[in-house]
Amino acid sequence: MPELRQNFFSKEWVIIATERAKRPEELATHRTAPAIPAFVETCPFCPGNEGKTPAEVLRFPTGATEPWTVRVIPNKFAALSSEVQPKRTLRHLWRRIDGFGFHEVIIDSPDHSGYMALLSEAQVARILSAYRERYNALSLDQRVNHITIFKNHGADAGASMQHPHSQLIATPVIPSQVRHRLFEALRHYDDVGECMFCHVVEREIEDQVRIVLKGEHFVAMEVFAAATPFATHIFPLRHMASFGDITDMEIADLAGVLRTLLAKIYAGLENPDLNFTVRSAPAEYAGARHFHWYVSVIPRLTRVAGFELGSGMFINTVLPEAAAEFLRKVAIDKAWGATAAP
Ligand SMILES: [Zn+2]
Numbered sequence: 001m002p003e004l005r006q007n008f009f010s011k012e013w014v015i016i017a018t019e020r021a022k023r024p025e026e027l028a029t030h031r032t033a034p035a036i037p038a039f040v041e042t043c044p045f046c047p048g049n050e051g052k053t054p055a056e057v058l059r060f061p062t063g064a065t066e067p068w069t070v071r072v073i074p075n076k077f078a079a080l081s082s083e084v085q086p087k088r089t090l091r092h093l094w095r096r097i098d099g100f101g102f103h104e105v106i107i108d109s110p111d112h113s114g115y116m117a118l119l120s121e122a123q124v125a126r127i128l129s130a131y132r133e134r135y136n137a138l139s140l141d142q143r144v145n146h147i148t149i150f151k152n153h154g155a156d157a158g159a160s161m162q163h164p165h166s167q168l169i170a171t172p173v174i175p176s177q178v179r180h181r182l183f184e185a186l187r188h189y190d191d192v193g194e195c196m197f198c199h200v201v202e203r204e205i206e207d208q209v210r211i212v213l214k215g216e217h218f219v220a221m222e223v224f225a226a227a228t229p230f231a232t233h234i235f236p237l238r239h240m241a242s243f244g245d246i247t248d249m250e251i252a253d254l255a256g257v258l259r260t261l262l263a264k265i266y267a268g269l270e271n272p273d274l275n276f277t278v279r280s281a282p283a284e285y286a287g288a289r290h291f292h293w294y295v296s297v298i299p300r301l302t303r304v305a306g307f308e309l310g311s312g313m314f315i316n317t318v319l320p321e322a323a324a325e326f327l328r329k330v331a332i333d334k335a336w337g338a339t340a341a342p
């Protein structure tokens, strides 16, 4: 029997079309893995080509003597510019803001073939530390209202450069989707007196059916009302509204959980294109009791079609519980794939 499920914070309904249900493994890409070289002479993100990118704003290790492990640079083709001021204008109903913002690229590692699922946990932890450092630095800018950190893996997920990298975009406005999520979380907090994310994490861990894996500080689970197959959320177990508050110890654990989840998706579904994004409360809500940040991982296994565009509702053909069971069974040992220096 098909079923409609409501997302507990967006309040959006999703159709879980069990009549058209697919077994999770039917969604594997069956693509032959492309042989990606570790170094490409013409790639501006590869070591030796640092002069071909804008000057770096952060590098690990800090100091210029040792070779870098992670670099952060302004995006050469930035969507927004830090050179302009966010001046607002309104004429009739047409509201505009001059295109102020920051758009940065986090180069995940010197290895051109080093997709995050294949890197060492230590390297993933360095990438997450770079996210935190830039997130906190840009949050101090009073003109910045929201920061989105994301990764596009594969052409269908929007990646235009092959060298693995992540991006950060700081905007002068809070996106309405984020506002809506904050509002629903606040309403729940006012009604019930608890963080709804903390509540969900607790119940999901009790139920187990949608849990994919759990570390000491983070848990990865399939989304109850997943709009698309294998949509997975990673929540910190400690209540935290802002990603900027993550500790070093928590970064080490998140690196393990995120890398293992990406590796399970990579191995189990044969390297599908994928996006992930850090969904944090805007900086001014750091310390808020009603919001709880998380990582949203969305493999791009299906295409958005007319019904989704027309209604905003999605039809998901894979049961989230079946997706969780499938991913739990994909075995990844600690040494899996690691290509980067430890
Ligand atoms: Zn490269």
Ligand SMILES: [Zn+2]
Binding pocket: 195, 196, 197, 198, 199, 238, 239, 240, 291, 292
């Ligand atoms: Zn919470």
